[in-house]
Amino acid sequence: MNTLSLKTIIIILILAAFGLGFYLGNLYPIGLKGDNTFEAGWQAAQERLSETGFMPMFGKDMEITSLSGEIKEVKGNKISLKISPLEPLADPNLDNRIVEVDEKTKIYRLIEKDPAQYQAEMEEFERKMGEEMENPEEIPEPVVFPEMYNKEEAGLADIEVDQRISVKTEEDIKEVKQFKAVEIIIQSGPARPTGPVE
Numbered sequence: 001m002n003t004l005s006l007k008t009i010i011i012i013l014i015l016a017a018f019g020l021g022f023y024l025g026n027l028y029p030i031g032l033k034g035d036n037t038f039e040a041g042w043q044a045a046q047e048r049l050s051e052t053g054f055m056p057m058f059g060k061d062m063e064i065t066s067l068s069g070e071i072k073e074v075k076g077n078k079i080s081l082k083i084s085p086l087e088p089l090a091d092p093n094l095d096n097r098i099v100e101v102d103e104k105t106k107i108y109r110l111i112e113k114d115p116a117q118y119q120a121e122m123e124e125f126e127r128k129m130g131e132e133m134e135n136p137e138e139i140p141e142p143v144v145f146p147e148m149y150n151k152e153e154a155g156l157a158d159i160e161v162d163q164r165i166s167v168k169t170e171e172d173i174k175e176v177k178q179f180k181a182v183e184i185i186i187q188s189g190p191a192r193p194t195g196p197v198e
Contacts, residue, residue, distance in 0.1 A: 062174070063172040063174065064086065064172060064173055064174040065168060065169050065170070065171070065172065065173065066166065066167060066168045066169070067081070067083050067097065067166070067167050067173065068083065068164065068165065068166040068167070068187075069081040069082050069083035069084070069097070069164070069165070069167075070082045070162065070163070070164050071159065071160065071161050071162060071163050071164075071165060072096070072161065073161060074156075074159055074160065074161065077100060077101045077102065077156065078098050078099065078100055078101070078178075079098070079099040079101065079159060079165075079184075080096060080097075080098060080099075081096070081097045081098070081099050081165070081167065082095065082096055083095060083096075083097060086174065091175070093177070094175065094177060097173070097176075097177060097178070097179070098177060098178035098179075099167050099178075099179065099180075099181050099184070100178065100179065100180045100181065101156050101180075101181055101184070102180060104182065105156075105180070105181050105182060105183065105184060106153075106182065106183045106184070107153070107154045107155055107156065107158065107159070107183075107184045107185075107186070108151045108152060108153060108154055108183070108184070108185050108186065109151075109152050109153075109154040109158060109185075109186040110149040110150070110151060110185060110186065110187050111149060111150045111151075111152055112148060112149055113147075113148060113149060113150055118146065118148060121146035122146055124146075125143060125144075125145060125146050128143045129143050151185070154186055158186060159184070159186060163186055163187070164186075164187045165184050165185060165186050165187060166184070166185040166187065167181045167183070167184050168181065168182055168183040168184075169181060169182055170182050
């Protein structure tokens, strides 16, 4: 299945979910409490869409402790971060998060490695992989794929609008609008479409 077909199917499923929510809202009188609310219909549509397998949802108990996105504003020690929704039917109010920075927040910048250095690391990686394939019991530690970037210390003053950053926290931020960051990584290159970090 090509990308265009998959996108078309996802769009159709999202529209079907909206239609189901609207239908359930009209089928039953909308109340302020209980099962006959718009919220209940919306929840039913989300669950139904999740069951199709085309739109996997994060489990209710799954914690999200890292996000990435594009900086929209830096004001004092607060960063306004635009992210992609964690799931297609997520609360749109959570597409914009407020990241708080304090003296404990570690801030780093990713700097692209010199191509010659990266090539040498790749060659070393390939050599070690070859050794591990030939003698797996003799390798004392696992072989790690080389990183394309070095991480160097930075500060809040290095964070600017339109940069893309990754943020880590110590709390579950799946449905939290504002939170404290324990680590921020300023990514190099132009801003790209935003979203969660695995």
